[in-house]
Amino acid sequence: MRLEDWGEDALIAAIARRFVARHPRLAKGIGDDACVIRELGGRALLATTDILIEDTHFRKSYTPPRLLGRKALSISLSDIAAMGGEPLFFLVSIALPPETDKRFVDGLYEGLAQAGRKGKCLLVGGNTARSRHGITVSTTVFGEAPAGEVVYRKGARAGDLIFVTGEPGSSALGLRALEERGKAAARGPYRESVARHLDPEPRLPAGRALAASGLATAMMDLSDGLVLDLKRLCIESGRAAVVNMSSLPLSKELQRFGRQAGRKRMFEFALTGGEDYELLFTSPESNLKRLSSLSRRLSLPFTPIGKIVPSKRAGRAVTVLGEDGSPVALEREGFEHF
């Protein structure tokens, strides 16, 4: 059935049925002008928004609608994770061409529901609109944390080690495979990278644990590439950073790609590839032991990749040292959206 035959109220009713939202803090979810959330003392409310645009962030040809829905929510959950928060509620604004098939919409909302269940995050409202050109999905997520535990980008201090979770560059490698081979890439030699690109995992348990334990001095998620995002963290913290290329955690697939395309290209992916949704955080060296035990408990690698240093006026915010220890010039820092 085409969306234009199905109609808006039927679409919204189907969404509301799928996301029955009961929660002690929720006075009203879908179905009024705004959702109504009851407040609690001593907690800070977190809010973040993201937008996914067809042919900018995804292509229909290789993106199953269910994974599009999961990703649309996961990337905002990742922002909540990066503040050390727990997700609570989300809103979705969606724009669809009238010829969109109902099955596509079903798949999209099934994906949103799956990511919501996994992240313990309830749909409480949103908006549907017709578009002329392509699909747009905009998500807004609310989370909360004890006010004193929120981890900002601004807390990095000189001497802190810089850590990254997982294996950055995977998502960009997966995107490259999808752009080259279409959906067949999901069964090809870069299938794990493809999965990281299409279905990123927000690092909610790690973000919460790093915040609750007080181990992270600054934290953010990686969306636009390691060097560009680290530069943003450095600017907020008024510090600079040195990253050792030889310390970067490289996935098996990225190493295989490096054997074919050269080590320079391999490091480019790890340093500048976007959409990893891993956590980047800083912590004093004295926390190394506690961090490695937390990493084991979470089954998620925390890799130290460099160090925070005092800010040099007019110097680079991020210096990357090559395998021989000398500074490397990068062609670009990461993914600029324009």
Add this chain to the structure above:
Amino acid sequence: MRLEDWGEDALIAAIARRFVARHPRLAKGIGDDACVIRELGGRALLATTDILIEDTHFRKSYTPPRLLGRKALSISLSDIAAMGGEPLFFLVSIALPPETDKRFVDGLYEGLAQAGRKGKCLLVGGNTARSRHGITVSTTVFGEAPAGEVVYRKGARAGDLIFVTGEPGSSALGLRALEERGKAAARGPYRESVARHLDPEPRLPAGRALAASGLATAMMDLSDGLVLDLKRLCIESGRAAVVNMSSLPLSKELQRFGRQAGRKRMFEFALTGGEDYELLFTSPESNLKRLSSLSRRLSLPFTPIGKIVPSKRAGRAVTVLGEDGSPVALEREGFEHF
């Protein structure tokens, strides 16, 4: 300067400079993964989201960027008004083609800033993205109200009078003039309707006063047309409604249009035209005197247009009585987005 030469971080820095956000409840606004809002006891937090899509909701040919920015925020502020809340903070996700001129972006954010100042609502975060086709602006607004004062769609009772603020149908008449005559319509015979379409005014003082005084039993804003929106209010309330066409408040411009195009077309605009962002609310007849004094104080007409009646199973949620008092069949109820 074109957006692609300007760059994302420069764009975000310009936005952050424009919207310096200091507020006792705001721990962190723009510049981190999520904004952080401190909570207060006894208040309910309201949140709503809207999306404006080029060539669906507006055309660049007749929409000044400043008014696009104002409208993008105003329509979400209208949802907060319709719950009886006061706005606090907003997030903006924006997608722009790379060839967009910097002046367009400046105008857009200037408009957001104007609407924010007027509604006492601070920008605290958001997202910028590149699009292939056209401009998308998605806004999320947070507001709050004393928990016991929030007015839902669900509170209408049989016997309540149905009121509307302002003059519904104006925005649709303005849109018609714009589609026919382009931006010249802003100086034509329907100029006030054009202004209502391009620059709607969220009814924040009225919404808040109706909630604080306890005068409204149910309330919502008019976005998709009077009959369709009233039907939604009736469904939430488990009631039905009778509307008298002869009671509808008709603007001078809509009456002039009626003299040319016929009374049937005139009433169609008032009953089914979208995007008015007026308030639709219900109240017992015993409140008439207090409502008329509130209306005078706000310089905003509240017009009783009909009555809530018990729900008839399998009957129409909304019956419209024509000028002769007999039921009228409408070709469509309002604006369905698909």
